[in-house]
Amino acid sequence: MKTLLYDRRVAPYVFVLPFVLSFLIFFAYPVVSTIIMSFQEVLPGQTRFIGFENYKNLWSDSFFTALLNSSRYTFWTIVVLIPLPLLLAVFLNSKRMIWSSFFRSTLFIPSLTSVVVAGTIFRLVFGQLDEAVMNSLRHAVGLPTVNWLASSSLSMFVLIVLASWRFVGVNLIYFLSALQNIPSELYEAAEIDGANTLNKFFRVTLPLLKPVTIYVITISIYGGYSMFTESFMLWSGNRSPNDIGLTMIGLLYREGIEKNNLGLGSAIGIMLLLITMVINVIQLKSFGLFKKEE
Template identity: 65%
Template sequence: MSNGTINTQRNKSNHVVNVKKRIRVPNVLYSQNIAPYFFVLPFILSFCIFFAYPVFSTIIMSFQEVLPGETTFIGLENYKNLWNPTFLKAIKNSTIYTILTLLILIPFPLVLAVFLNSKMMFAKNIFRSITFIPALTSVVVAGIIFRLIFGSQEGALLNSIITFFGGESRAWLNSSGTSMFALVVLATWRWMGVNLLYYLAGLQNIPKELYESAEIDGASTWQKFIYITLPLLKPITVYVLTISIYGGYSMFAESYMLYGSNRSPNDIGLTIVGYLYRNGIEQNNLGFGSAIGITLLLITFIITITQLKFLGMFRKEE
C-alpha cells in the first residue's frame, strides 16, 4: 500500500472524528434521571389532552350558560336546577340497573369460569367463544334485536312463547319493572363472556400446587373454592366490580336502542347519561349538561373509592 493511500485514509479518519466532535449529542438524552420522563411523556400528553383538559373545561362550563356565540357565568345556578324529579329518577334508574348487573355479572361469571377451568370440562374453547361472541356484537344491533324480542305485539318472540304456554302477552317496555328486566338481560347477554374471561385468566394464574396440597390435607371441593380460589381471585373481583360500576352508571346506548330514542314512557328507561344527552345535545344546553356530567363523575368516583376502601385495596400487604 502506498504512502499516498495511507495518508488519504488517515485524513478521512480525522475528518470523521472532527465531524463527530462538532456534532455532539447532548448528554441530557443519556441521563438516567431524565430518560424515564421521555418514556412516560406520551401517556402524560394523552392524559392531559384527552382527559384533564376536557374535565377542566367541563367544570368551567358547569358554572356557565353556554349559548351559540355567547357564554355567561351564572355561578351555581345549573347545580341548583339539577335537583329535579327527572334527574332524581335518572339516578334511581341508573343505580338500580348497576346493582342488578353487579348481582349477576360477578357471581355467575365466576362460577362459570370455575367450571370451564375444570379438568373434567370438555370443549372449553367452544364454550369460551360462545360466551364471548355477544361482546363483539354492536350495541345498535343488539338493541334492535332485544327490542323485537321484548316487543308489545303478540307476534313478538317473548309474547309468542308466553301465549304458546297459555299466558297473556304484555307490553314489556311500558312498565318500570319489566323494562329494567329487559335492560339487565341485555347487559347480561353482552358482558357475561367478558367477565368470564377475566376470571379464567385469574384462575389460570393460581398455582396448581395449592390445590394439590389442599387435596392431600383432605380439603373438599367447596373448601378449596372458599379458601383458595376466592381469596386469590380478589384482585380480579375488585377490577370487575370497578368496571361494572362504571359501566352501569355510564349506560346509555342500550336504553336508547331498546326504546328507539331517548324518550321512554314516563322516563322508565332514562339514565344519567341519557339525561345529559337530552339536555346537553338535544336541547343544546351545554352548561346544564356539563353540571350533569360533573355530578355523574363525582357519584362514580365516590362509589368507587368507597368500595376500594371497604375491600381493603388501599392497605399495604405485609
C-alpha cells in the same frame, strides 16, 4: 439533542411523556373544561358565568329518576355479572370440562356485537306485539301478551338480560385468566389437608380472585352508570314511557344536546363523576384496599 435523549436521567421522562400528554389532553383538560362550563350559561357564540345556578336547577324529578334507574341497573348488573361469569369460569377451567374452548368462544362472541345491533334485536324480541319472540313463548305456556318496554320492572329486566348477554363473556375472560394463574400446588396442599371441592373454592379460589373481582366490580360500576346506548336503542330514542329508561347519560344528552343547555349538561356530568367516584371509593375501602400492610 441525540445525546440528551440517550441520557439515563432523561430517558424515563421520554418514555412516560406519551401517557402524560394523552392524560392531560384527553382526560384532565376535558374534566377541567366541564367543571368551568358547569358554572356558565353556554349559548351559541357566547358564555357567561352564572355561579351555582346550573347545580340548583339540577335537582329535578328527571334527575332523581335518572339516578334511580342508573343505580338499579348498576346494582343488578353487579349481582348478575360477578357470580355468573365466576361460576362459568370455574367450570371452564376444570380439566374435566369438555369443549371448553368452544364454550369460551361462544360466550365471548356477543361482546363483539355492536350495541346498536344488539339493542335493535332485543327491541324486536321483547316487542309488544303478539308475534314477538318473548310473547310467543309466553303464549306457548298459556300466559298473556305483555308490553315489556312499558313497565319499569319488565324494562329493567330486559336491560339486565341485554347486559348479561353482552358482558358475561368479557367478565368470564377476566376470571378465567385469574384462575389459570393460581398455582395448582395450593389445591394439592388443600386436598392433603382434607379440603373438599367447596372448601377449595371458598378457601383458596375466592381469596386469590380478590384483585380481579375488585377490578370487575369497578368497571361494572362505571359501565352501569355510563349506560346510554342500550336504553336509546330499546326505546328508539331518548324518550321512554314515564322516563322508565332514562339514565344519567340520557339526561345529560337530553339537557346538553337536545335542549342545547351545555351548562346544565356539564353539571350533570360532574355530578355523575362524583357519584361514581364516591361509590368506587366506598367499595374499594370495603375490600380493604386502603389499609396499610403490616
